[in-house]
């Protein structure tokens with residue numbers, strides 16, 4: 368316990384004695400933690416946006432006017448039995464008309480047009496939600512059965528919707544791949560910086576180290592201050608970087624919400640509520656890398 | 672206390688520094704080791720403190736066979752052996768007191784032990800008055816005495832000094848030798864490596880002479896031969 372306390376004191380001395388080197392190291396680590404955190408934040412946001420879009424996708428099957436409700440219900444229950452289907456909702460002609468009227472309430476011309484037609488011009492439909500986006504084509508192929516073929520007109524927008532979502536998910540996948548590479552590059556920079564700083568500190572402490580060896584300080588005690596020093600660097604950098612991330616989120620919360628208007632979630636509050644699950648991993652990564660690279664420098668340059 | 676049995680040390684490039692060296696030093700003895708430059712004296716010291724390992728042969732300290740000493744046991748060995756080299760290594764930014772205390776701090780000694788032992792060893796080397804000075808403001812002899820004080824904090828059973836007087840004039844050198852005799856007087860085994868003919872002849876203690884890594888003479892009350 369006493370030894371541990373002393374090791375911390377020694378680490379603090381290392382830190383102060385090379386204060387400029389320490390500052391430079393902390394600044395670089397802070398930038399690295401900040402950028403990696405931003406990458407993680409962007410990734411989380413993109414994932415949420417994608418999930419949001421995915422969950423809102425559905426496809427409608429419109430029925431010809433001659434289709435009877437019995438036929439439609441039969442198709443509905445057949446669709447519901449498919450394992451890929453999450454839900455099937457029936458929208459009758461009347462439901463469709465009511466919804467249409469509500470959407471266009473107050474529009475005189477539409478009202479009068481409907482009066483003029485006299486009958487309900489809208490089609491009954493089934494609104495289908497698949498469990499996975501990729502399963503829509505398969506579900507829709509059910510209708511290829513000649514029994515249903517003549518009853519159904521498919522959603523004309525369906526293909527476009529699916530293509531859009533697929534593009535969007537490819538985009539987020541690419542985004543995470545680029546993010547991963549950037550994270551690796553930034554981490555590498557952090558590793559090199561810490562390694563070099565510890566190497567220089569060891570060099571500066573040559574005399575102390577050889578005295579320690581000569582008077583019988585334990586190997587662990589000689590090494591510990593340098594490892595603790597790297598923990599200092601990482602912790603300070605993490606504290607500053609995450610503080611800045613927090614501040615940026617705070618300042619730009621409204622802006623982000625406007626940017627993601629129409630989505631069913633708020634970027635800032637999502638990231639806030641998951642602050643440590645989103646930004647904890649990059650912070651821990653940095654702490655770990657910092658310790659590993661200082662351990663490497665100690666192993667390489669501190670022959671005990 | 673210290674036993675070498677056919678100890679050979681070959682450095683890289685087939686540089687043989689010690690060649691089948693055997694001797695035994697009893698507890699409480701004062702032994703001088705002499706020899707020309709490159710004869711293997713420092714190598715012998717570095718073997719004793721396990722800074723180097725023998726190529727063959729066996730070495731024991733007390734009952735402890737340190738021939739194949741484990742890495743993790745080296746600190747334990749070093750606390751039992753006080754060592755002083757010619758180039759006194761003091762920390763220029765620490766005072767005399769702090770320099771000596773440093774040896775205890777890094778061995779996890781509690782503060783009250785440090786406060787008790789440091790003044791004691793400073794008194795032995797006669798520097799209790801100058802404990803708050805920085806090394807830069809001490810004479811060479813005084814600096815070497817600080818190093819000796821630091822080597823004494825663990826109450827070593829063995830004290831090894833490699834040319835402790837190498838950088839000192841005759842008067843300062845004599846003071847250091849007197850100090851070593853005092854330390855020997857406490858019962859500590861002292862091994863003194865030196866070039867200095869006068870010192871050896873004046874000491875009238877055991878002298879081991881090395882030449883090209885071989886012991887060429889081992890006299891009970893010896894003289895500088897070469």
Ligand SMILES: Nc1ncnc2c1ncn2[C@@H]1O[C@H](COP(=O)(O)OP(=O)(O)OP(=O)(O)O)[C@@H](O)[C@H]1O
Nearest residue numbers: 682683686687688707708709710711712713714715
């Ligand atoms: N680390 C090393 N690697 C290779 N050879 C070495 C090494 N250290 C010492 N030697 C060689 O071993 C031999 C003995 O060296 P050592 O330092 O023991 O001599 P010494 O008696 O202490 O000399 P001096 O009186 O000059 O201090 C020398 O020939 C030296 O060149």
Ligand SMILES: [Mg+2]
Nearest residue numbers: 712713714833
């Ligand atoms: Mg030598």
